[in-house]
Amino acid sequence: MKASDLFIKALENEGVTFVFGIPGEENLDFLDSLSRSNIKLILTRHEQAAGFMAATYGRLTGKAGVCLSTLGPGATNLVTAAAYAQLGGMPMMMITGQKPVKRSKQGQFQIVDIVAMMEPLTKYTRQLVSGSNIPSRVREAFRLAQEEKPGAVHLEFPEDIAEEETKEPVIEASLVRRPIAESKSILAAVDRLQKAKHPLLIVGGGANRKLTCNMLRNFVDKFGIPFVTTQMGKGVVDERGPLFLGNAALSGGDFVHRAIDAADLIVNIGHDVVEKPPFFMRPGGVEVIHMNFSTASVDPVYFPQVEVVGDIANSVWQISELLEKQDSWDFSRFMEVRKHGELQLAEGADDDRFPIYPQRLVADVRKAVEDEGIIALDNGVYKIWFARNYKAHSPNSVMLDNALASMGAGLPSAMAAKLVHPQRSVTAVCGDGGFMMNSQELETAVRLNMHIVVVILRDNAYGMIKWKQANMGLRDFGLDYGNPDFVKYAQSYGAEGHRVNSAAELLPLLQKCHAEHAVHVIEVPVDYSENDQILNHDIKHRSAAI
CATH class of the missing domain: 3.40.50.970 (Thiamin diphosphate (ThDP)-binding fold, Pyr/PP domains)
Incomplete structure (x- = not known):
């Protein structure tokens, strides 16, 4: 052949x-x-x-x-x-x-x-x-x-x-099983968990694998240990549960960091150094168990005392079989932090101001998306809003990139998700900057007769960088641009174009678009001027007061 x-x-x-x-x-x-x-x-x-x-x-x-x-x-x-x-x-x-x-x-x-x-x-x-x-x-x-x-x-x-001729046969995949953690490391982890007073789980991107998700859910349910997720660990365990303390969306100062500060043992599951660290280690500080497929990459802020190296799902199962729930475990501080964090996340969810308020945007998208629905995020400051405020119900239902953090991936990722899961609703959330980097793929989505919803957050600028520029006290320069009429732009590709003119219009429009088979593009004006209050002063001041 x-x-x-x-x-x-x-x-x-x-x-x-x-x-x-x-x-x-x-x-x-x-x-x-x-x-x-x-x-x-x-x-x-x-x-x-x-x-x-x-x-x-x-x-x-x-x-x-x-x-x-x-x-x-x-x-x-x-x-x-x-x-x-x-x-x-x-x-x-x-x-x-x-x-x-x-x-x-x-x-x-x-x-x-x-x-x-x-x-x-x-x-x-x-x-x-x-x-x-x-x-x-x-x-x-x-x-x-x-x-x-x-x-x-x-x-x-x-x-x-x-174009060469060849007679070679294909090679079948070999039967392979991932190595499992050595028993002494399992016993060391169990010993530290049983001696800890305030253990905490942090779930990272490496845990976002099917078998690991199942084992972790069982582990959390069995032992009642609270958990925090990184951005790429969202949804590994259902975030609607009472033990979810929040997502490490901000580099520091958020409510979840108060919980991390209160822990005397952190079990870091699926940690990947490509994500911003959710905590910083210091000599003589909190003890850390590193649980992953590979050994820890040690740096000045990460040097775990115990490494459980092997298949994560198996490691969780082995620990679960040997660990006993301890009466000495005290999670009251974690629960206090969770209560205040939940109250802050709920604020603004029904705010009527327009351009739309960040919490209102996230709340309405969450209401419109079914439990198993998938959202694919491009990169921008709104990614922080969704990481913090959007409760993921299942693994890989929030497709965001906190590794390369590239703009332009939101729409293509949503399209791939729809091909893999044609029966699940799929929503892309993109800034106007990121959307325009691969907006031509609307034609591909229309040609493939997809049913996806694309939400474009329009502020006519590279908003995240503009916000940081202002926070640094620098001149407003070099980050503003013009945009097409996104309704007409969508229609020119054969998609359905919509524009939101008030906060009250968003949720019913999202629900309508999810119900009608087509490629839907929704233009939503946003105002990033509230970022500093929402993501900096307000959160850090109030979380520090707990």
Whole structure:
């Protein structure tokens, strides 16, 4: 068979269902082979969006999402998505084309060393130099992409290799089980938990895996230990429960930090150094148990006393089997902090001011989204509002990026979520800046007949940076821009366009859009001038007073 046919068979062997991307002339054999496969090509309008979609597919399924580009400029457009997947722990494979490697037809035209470019951004990057290498290279790439910590991999497929003839068979995935934690580390963790007076769980992005979520829920229910989440740990345990103390959305000074300060033992589950630390360690201070698939990366503010290294779900189960609930545990301080935090979060949820008040925006989106519904956030200051105020009911139902924190991912991520979970409601929440970075994908969503809701928060500026500029006492300069009429812009792509003119209009409009199958775009004017009061002075002053 042709090498390109073998490549597609290798992808089918890995369970690939979608390939996201934009082919070029160097991919034409691959594209022809793909046309005879059950794998569906999702043709996008920009390679970066294809990468964001593939990464999100990987995040939601645990299986590497696949994206495709041509050589040169197509491949360089995947760089941001590669970093997005790599830092965020999302399994993704990038396939890029290349000119013939055995002979030159066009000199150095469009030639960039893509393999070298991808080296610092991926777990694995190789050029395919023979059709017979395809099965082993594909299998190794998928193995590494999906192995903890998941991330990005890359294969370059030159056009003369794609047209080679080969007789190689595909390689089946081996049966593999993740290593489990050694018993002495489990016993050390149990001993410290039983001796602690105020233990606290912090749940990070590494715990956002299906089996881990189930075990953690059981653990929290059995022992009643309160927990805090990082932004990428949202939803691992249902945040409506009475033991959820809040999300570490702010760097410091929020209510959750008062709870962390009151702990004498922190069990840090799935901690990843790419996220801002929810607490800082000091010599002689709080003890920390590090529980993760890999050992702790020690730095001046993180040096745990106990490391439980192995499959997290198994570690939680082992501890659960040996631990006994202690009468000496005292969570009263945590509950006091939770009470005040909940009161603060509720304030403003029905505020009628317009442009819309942050708490009102989040509350109305939460009311409109079903329990299992998914929201995908782009990057901006509103991400902090949603991390703090939006209660996640299930794992990976709040798709936000607190690793690379790239703008432009909100809409593509929402689209990928809808492909993975077509029966669940999906909402993208984007600032006007981030939305316009990949707004062309509205056409893709309309072409695919998707039912998604896109909320665009319009302030006609790079609002988060403008807010920080003002906080630093600097001149208001260089961050304002104009915007299209988003209603007409949506309609020009064949989507439904809506504009909110008062706070009272938002919730019924969201409910209407979730009920009617279409790509809905809702323009919502926002005013970031309240950020300083909401996110700085008010919260830090009141939380410090507890």
